[in-house]
Amino acid sequence: MELESKIPAGPLAEKWTRHKFGLKLVNPANKRKYEIIVVGTGLAGASAAASLAELGYSVKAFCFQDSPRRAHSIAAQGGINAAKNYQNDGDSVFRLFYDTIKGGDYRAREGNVHRLAEVSVSIIDQCVAQGVPFAREYGGLLANRSFGGAQVSRTFYARGQTGQQLLLGAYSALSRQVANGKVKLFTRTEMLDLVVEDGKARGIITRNLVTGKIESHSAHAVLLCTGGYGNVFYLSTNAMGSNVTAAWRAHKHGALFANPCFTQIHPTCIPVKGDYQSKLTLMSESLRNDGRVWVPKRKEDSEKIRKGQMKPTDLKEEDRDYFLERRYPSFGNLVPRDVASRNAKTVCDEGRGVSKTGLAVYLDFADAIKRDGQKTIEAKYGNLFEMYEKIVDDNPYEMPMMIYPAVHYTMGGLWVDYNLMTTIPGLYALGEANFSDHGANRLGASALMQGLADGYFVIPYTVGDYLATIGSADKLPVDAPAFKQAEARIQDQIKQLLSINGTTPVDEYHRKLGLIMWDYCGMSRTAEGLTKAKGMIQQLKKEFWSNVKVTGDGEEMNQTLEAAGRVADFIELGELMVDDALNRNESCGGHFREEYSTEDGEAKRDDENYAYVAAWGYGGLNQPSVLHKEELVFENVKLTQRSYK
Amino acid sequence: MKVNLKVWRQKNNNTAGKLVEYGLDNISPDMSFLEMIDVLNAELIRKGDEPVAFDHDCREGICGMCSMYINGRAHGPQTGATTCQLHMRSFNDGDTIVVEPWRARAFPVIKDLMVDRTAFDRVVQSGGYVSVNTGSAPDANEIAIPRTIADEAMDAAQCIGCGACVAACKNASAMLFVAAKVSHMAVLPQGQAERKIRAERMVAQMDAEGFGACSFTGACSVECPKSISLDHIARMNREYLGAKLTSENV
Missing domain, CATH: 1.10.1060.10 (Alpha-helical ferredoxin)
Incomplete structure (x- = not known):
């Protein structure tokens, strides 16, 4: 398959403008004749559904939560980037573009990333107009802070609840369209299949989570805004319900899955405590603006701390190793996430980690409190400190926080072209669900930017081009055989899950899968480990389908059944991630292969052989996936070894 | 630690519900309240019983999904925290804990601890x-x-x-x-x-x-x-x- 990225020709800064002019338009009076399905109501989904409804399209929006306001975008803490240059510190659209390409370790498309940087400024305008209460200076103008991987302050924030405020903004815009009758909302409804006929996406099959009813929904276009697949690791900072099912089932119908092994391990999370742990909690990266990361210089001191014989505050300054400041003097504690995470793992592997498990490093605010006073620190991070105290039962104003990396975001996702269309015509992927903008590593405060860019400012232009091409008559009725067959397929799968009646709860398989992924396809990977992991996942899959225990029945609220379907898909995805990681014989961004590193342990890219997007096609049940390559073309940036020293 | 739970069980909106007692051993004080319910549910599933249905998602106090009425208080004994932010260290060994859904006419019960908001x-x-x-x-x-x-x-x-x-x-x-x-x-x-x-x-x-x-x-x-x-x-x-x-x- 020839992958056509459809990146427009011409100078980088003019591509999007020219492209927009070239796109076909749908007459305002005709827009209501087109139906668009939006799956997921996070930043990408809610903003897309609202914006498309404002244009006049008939929209159906779906979410598995009880309200669109609960989508996991709500948990993003630190902020959203925009190239406003309000701080007069040298920011520009090109610099945001450059930082994002470099931060992504040169594995993202130039055209997409530049467009993202361009529209970033409009996002802030839009959100402020909606009433999003961003932080402000005393003069009343917007405040900014800096984030990892950048040397300018371009991050807008609303205390430590930026994602919440942006999502509530998009949710309010969506709610307005629901009231106007332009959006029909389906909550507690999960997409279980995509319907494709004549090579085009025609609609979806859903399960009403309250009644268990399987239903068909037909449309001219389907937008998957279903977030990332970090929960393949079981323990992650994702919400418990975040899953890959919608994207994975679209993949099985022919949508290619790109760079699945590119996952982001966030450096500042609260460390794991016990086997019962159900999820991990992130502490915003913005904390690294004022917190200093360290471990004891000597193993012996770490041991004493682990055993409780010594407090970290007792350790003298000269006995501490501020390892990020030491190794990366120019970026210090603000190196990108992948670099910060890997370094934390290294010092813990050396036996210098703290906490009972030895898998934690300190994030220390003592100097910042001394410099700015506790009040200032409280104003900046108050809710984060509170959250930490609630979970760990320790006061971070007095004792340094303990942090450790955790799975946070997935850069990989469904392959999309410049119009955000997948390899199935009429099927789009927005936000974290697609792969396009962050390369092999996402910079902090860029996820919110991308979700809203796709939903507010990209899809309203690009979807019209497709709709104008197919015409409003090109839609399948829900009683068509394609829908009925898909419904029957889903009914069969549900019956199968309920009939296994084994002995082991779903969560246990999920936990096992997570451990395999974390150990062999996590922060550092080897060919040997990945090969082993593949066998283990295949074995796990067999066990799951022969011994999983799903209680209850399909015609009612059944959370175990929901989880079973999701875990079944995660197991299949896990295998693909391992294949992808094995295929990529280089280290880049979040993908670190031990065999490919420099002498001082930094990632070693192979631009000659791997400057491509690995887009995988589904090969069929228990068949190998098929690799397609989209070569990445760099016309505006020079590929260099990423250095934050 | 050991806890004795009294949990509201209700099959659906058309059926009457009641409090059902469950005893749990080996609960860690560092567990979150919802993780304790996870442990209960795993036990129920192993026995072939239906697990307790409850709303939860982010488990970090921001999505607003979790909603348990614990010992007569919304989100339990802590102030300024959601149910998912409540930890078992807020309880004593041997405590009896009563868990109910939100009670309000405008929030009908869907199942067990889950309501329609x-x-x-x-x-x-x-x-x-x-x-x-x-x-x-x-x-x-x-x-x-x-x-x-x-x-x-x-x-x-x-x-x-x-x-x-x-x-x-x-x-x-x-x-x-x-x-x-x-x-x-x-x-x-x-x-x-x-x-x-x-x-x-x-x-x-x-x-x-x-x-x-x-x-x-x-x-x-x-x-x-x-x-x-x-x-x-x-x-x-x-x-x-x-x-x-x-x-x-x-």
Whole structure:
């Protein structure tokens, strides 16, 4: 398959403008004749559904939560980037573009990333107009802070609840369209299949989570805004319900899955405590603006701390190793996430980690409190400190926080072209669900930017081009055989899950899968480990389908059944991630292969052989996936070894 | 530690529910309350019994999905925290813990501890927004907003819509939830154009949903996981009265 990225020709800064002019338009009076399905109501989904409804399209929006306001975008803490240059510190659209390409370790498309940087400024305008209460200076103008991987302050924030405020903004815009009758909302409804006929996406099959009813929904276009697949690791900072099912089932119908092994391990999370742990909690990266990361210089001191014989505050300054400041003097504690995470793992592997498990490093605010006073620190991070105290039962104003990396975001996702269309015509992927903008590593405060860019400012232009091409008559009725067959397929799968009646709860398989992924396809990977992991996942899959225990029945609220379907898909995805990681014989961004590193342990890219997007096609049940390559073309940036020293 | 649970079990909205007792051993004080329920559910599943249905998602106190009424308090004994942020160290070894769903006419039970809170969505749909289409916004720094005003708006805007205020109120009133949204937008310059109609419509929808009246006991604010202040209710009352007296709309 020839992958056509459809990146427009011409100078980088003019591509999007020219492209927009070239796109076909749908007459305002005709827009209501087109139906668009939006799956997921996070930043990408809610903003897309609202914006498309404002244009006049008939929209159906779906979410598995009880309200669109609960989508996991709500948990993003630190902020959203925009190239406003309000701080007069040298920011520009090109610099945001450059930082994002470099931060992504040169594995993202130039055209997409530049467009993202361009529209970033409009996002802030839009959100402020909606009433999003961003932080402000005393003069009343917007405040900014800096984030990892950048040397300018371009991050807008609303205390430590930026994602919440942006999502509530998009949710309010969506709610307005629901009231106007332009959006029909389906909550507690999960997409279980995509319907494709004549090579085009025609609609979806859903399960009403309250009644268990399987239903068909037909449309001219389907937008998957279903977030990332970090929960393949079981323990992650994702919400418990975040899953890959919608994207994975679209993949099985022919949508290619790109760079699945590119996952982001966030450096500042609260460390794991016990086997019962159900999820991990992130502490915003913005904390690294004022917190200093360290471990004891000597193993012996770490041991004493682990055993409780010594407090970290007792350790003298000269006995501490501020390892990020030491190794990366120019970026210090603000190196990108992948670099910060890997370094934390290294010092813990050396036996210098703290906490009972030895898998934690300190994030220390003592100097910042001394410099700015506790009040200032409280104003900046108050809710984060509170959250930490609630979970760990320790006061971070007095004792340094303990942090450790955790799975946070997935850069990989469904392959999309410049119009955000997948390899199935009429099927789009927005936000974290697609792969396009962050390369092999996402910079902090860029996820919110991308979700809203796709939903507010990209899809309203690009979807019209497709709709104008197919015409409003090109839609399948829900009683068509394609829908009925898909419904029957889903009914069969549900019956199968309920009939296994084994002995082991779903969560246990999920936990096992997570451990395999974390150990062999996590922060550092080897060919040997990945090969082993593949066998283990295949074995796990067999066990799951022969011994999983799903209680209850399909015609009612059944959370175990929901989880079973999701875990079944995660197991299949896990295998693909391992294949992808094995295929990529280089280290880049979040993908670190031990065999490919420099002498001082930094990632070693192979631009000659791997400057491509690995887009995988589904090969069929228990068949190998098929690799397609989209070569990445760099016309505006020079590929260099990423250095934050 | 050991705990004795009394959990509300109800098959669906058409069936009567009852409290069922479960004993759990080997609970770690560092477990979150929901992780303790996970342990219970795993045991139930192994025995072939149906696990307890409950709403939860982010498990870090921001999505507003979790909603348990624990020992007679919304979100349990802690203040300023959601159920998912509650840890077993807040209880003593051997404690009996009663777990119920939110109780309110406007929040019908779906199953066990899960209730239907779509009434909140409909209240927001009635006016909880600034009408601004994508693309028509002026530059973000065009309007200066004093920091104190922005902070006041943020204090109200941080409501997570969990419904604890309703569950804690003896009248099952939704005043704190609605007031937080009305107040957030009433103090900001962006909210001025629709200020009156918003207050009128949101209050009308709140009443239509069957929430009770407010007798200003303050239980809502005490139990609110985001500690949203009663001041916002006072402001909404003023907004509503002002809107009614000078109404150009309804």
